[in-house]
Amino acid sequence: MALIELRDVRKVYDMGAERVHALAGVDLDLERGEYVAIMGPSGSGKSTLMNLLGCLDTPSAGSYHLNGVAVESLNDVELAAIRNREIGFVFQTFNLLARTSALENVELPLVYAGVHRRERREKASRALARVGLADRARHQPSELSGGQRQRVAIARALVNSPSILLADEPTGNLDSATSEEIMGLFDDLHGQGNTVILVTHEAEIAVHALRRVLLRDGRVVSDERPAARDGA
């Protein structure tokens, strides 16, 4: 059984005058431990797909099975639980809480998982150490560089040991040197056995992944595993 199974998934936005088919029938299977780049021009439906995968949104039609569970049939509480335990989401704009220390930002998923304070502290510290920010735990986002903020966000995504790491243009707001550092981090995380799915429209970023899915107008137009790095 695949980790993710999408069958004819559609997402339609009703804009009154016209209906936007952000996703127009997507079929996709992803296995545990994969490292996938979702590519495509702006407006092709990448973010829409990521939000569905991250259970932040539900499809208009079609089915999404995550670990064998039909996500479209879940209620708010169950979706929240999946977002909390199964998904680690990394955003282009970091989305850290302002006036809140790096450590507390990383702790956030554990708060909603009901983990006790001390264990929370420990796990969050370890996650921060994994992204190389052990010495910035007390800093607030406004005191960190863009790359450091994204590291904090990645630590937050990791902290609850999710099944999948989802990253929507994680380097979109970073310069190319910092982007390479962040991608190195994703490479490491994949090497440690994590499933990583990231959205990018930059080829230099996409080469890090082992599988590339190309979207156009809400459809998968190509899905390739370059032989050079296949079988890793």
Place this chain on the structure above:
Amino acid sequence: MVVAENFRIAFKALRANKMRSVLTTLGIIIGVAAVIAVVSLVQGLQYVITKELQGVGATYVMVLPAQDDNRGPGIVARQVRLTWDDGRAILDQVPGIRLMTPLIGGRATVKYRDRQHDPDFVFGVNQNWPEVSNYTVDRGRFFSRLDLAERRKVAVIGPDIVDELLLGPDPVGRPIYVGNLPVTVIGVMEKRGVSLGTDIDNLVFVPFDTALALFGRSAADQVQLRLQTDSAEVVEQVKDEITRVLRVRHRIAEGQPDDFEVVLQDEILKTVGSILGSVTAVVGGVVGIALLVGGIGIMNIMLVSVTERTREIGVRKAVGARRQDVLVQFLIEAVTLSLVGGGLGVGLGFALGAGVAKALPGDWPAAHVPLWAVLLALGFSVLVGVFFGIYPAGKASRLDPIEALRYE
């Protein structure tokens, strides 16, 4: 999610906007401060009055001439009279009366050598006064039946008079003047302090007939009667009998109103209670409005807060917050806001009550705010927070995570 965590988040959010938070809770602060201040003053008043009335007991009855303005317009007012003859007739005809004294009061200057002083009142009473009104003589003695019968020129004075006239450590036996009347001091009343606006230490008592001589004929028609019944059970009956006797003596036709008033202690208590009740009701209304305004303020600021923190809500939902987690978070924030207001209000109200009590004359008891009032005020604050916080919190909890994350 742990509630403690929510309180931490709430305090953090409130600290981030200190000024705004305090201004928002101003309505609550004022409302709660008003409750606490009034409760403390009413409690003080009740304490003073109850202490006073418990002193004279449930068997205490007052008979007063009616106020002239009680009579209807257009009727030629008959002179309202209540005399000691009325009192004696009551003693003769009404069973169940243990002791009675007439009471007339007036003002006169007292003098001793070159000192002079204006007491609050000069009262004319008979030998029963101390027992009827629960007063005790500290030094010397009160008048006896003999003093009255022989119209002796004697006086019993309050401790303040001793000080004012410089009567020294041994005032009994000193000759003083009450108005133009030379009298001998035979006793000093015990120190009692100020009660209900009257300084009872600043009074002079003279025998009833002596007072009549002092205040003239017209005073004899405006006598009050104070009496003690045999027991509390017969009080109502005594009141009815006095009414019957006086209506006959005053020739009041059936259907005409009494030209006198018989007042029982529990009626005074009831009157006081109803006055305090209406004070409380008025204040309650004001407080209700203040809390309403405060609540609307909280709702307003919470709506602002929810809008400002839309992205935060999105982030929280993205990492696993359920609707109820967000709901509880903002509800606790609203409650914390109103509770902080309530706490500040309790402090302010206590200070106000204490300040006013201090400014009032006499031995007003130190402001005492009972625990129930504090808990009630805080409880109401919580209710206001919940009531006016539920809508913004609900709004926050229903935000769509994607929309929230996309919010600029």
